Amino acid sequence: MVERTTIELPSEATVDLSATVPMYHISGDTAASEGEAAAHLTREVAERLRRLGAAYGEWKIFEPGPYFDLTPEQVTTLVRVAERVATVHVTFYLDPLLPSFQDALYYMAEVLQPAIRRGTMTEEIGQGMVERWQRLIAVEEIARGLLQHDIGYLAVNGASDERARWQPLWQEAATELLDASLLPNLAATPTLTLSCDFPLPAYRQPGRLRRLRRAWIRKHGKVAPVGSDNMAND
Template identity: 50%
Template sequence: MIETRTVISAIPSVPALAVALHRWRQRVPLPPVDEALTPPALAPMYRLSAGSVAEEARAAAQLTGEVAERLRRLTRAYGEWRVFEPGPYFDLTPRQVELLTHIVERASTVHVVFYVDALLPAFQAVQSYAAQVAPHAGSVEQIETVHETLLERWRRLLEVIDGARAHLAEDVNFLGLNGARKEQERWLPMQHLAGLNGSADWLLAGRRTLPTLTLTLDFPLPAFRQPGRKRRLMRTWRRLYGGLSASRD
């Protein structure tokens, strides 16, 4: 198995951010937004501007659609690389590849994940604010202000992603690559471990699951790249033709 990265970003998606925020309430600090994900460091297609919820939702949907199209084309393009390089293909720096993608070559398939959430201004607004303030410092009024501000930003983030997903509701590429369920399931054990459940209404907002724009793709590894392919072909040949010589016309 070959992985093109060794570490997944600690906070790549909304489900992951929910776990981090719940821990933040328990005095576990949040890391700030990585500089590699700020607009000046990103290629133009990934730069999103803060605006109204509707504007951000449309921009997020457009970006998700563009990434989904690149993922769709990857099933054919992958075999053109001796060793696939996600940076040039997705127009990302090495650090951005580490933060936004997860690519694994298995015995006969390739598994790809692209984390769109972390690029959204609304997502970064939540993470930045929580990274800059302490949840239980100051007077009662100050603590309440911090929590209310964070809650307002969190709810806005959920609205943006809900809006983006509504725009993508009939997008065939997105529907085929929608990785929300897998990402939700991936973080569910951590949510339970952190104590995040139905009682944490400020995060779950009455939902059973949290929305995400995470995209996932699985496709066959090109045959010439599959380890042991020649050995498997020989076993098949022997099973079909028994003791016949492989050199026989």
């Protein structure tokens, strides 16, 4: 059975925070100040997601980079756009923009996992991971606490979808070398992931003309004249 700590971390989980535009800069020497900055950024991104439904149709091919002020590399890490038959689902993974997240990720990839693989795990190394994890959780909980009554945030809160994405991994066995605090209940693990759904513009929907013809026939009992614009306007 695969152990959680032996799974390679995706390289795209890393974000060069110094390369982001000022909007995405989160600073704070304490968990409280970082959490406050994270809550502010979450509100900003939530507002962009709220406006995206109206703006999406203005793009022949939607480009999340220009819309969210992100480079192509940052888009790979932070944004997922899925067009379905009649809707669009957009996810924004905000957690990687937290300095505490990147600190914990780096320590896990460069210190903790190599020590476990080499059999050189020590209490000091484990405690270093615990401290970084606790800092990250504190930041997330502070931010979510500040957002708990924010209607704009609640409308695009993607925590449930994010936890569902990790559910299969949480069911795998974990190494006994990890401190219990590093193996939390998934339902209690906070995240600032955001997501939204909105209608795919009609002109982009596959099979739209076919559905219009069927609707015309049901309504009028005959096929619309060739070249007629009445189907779209009726």
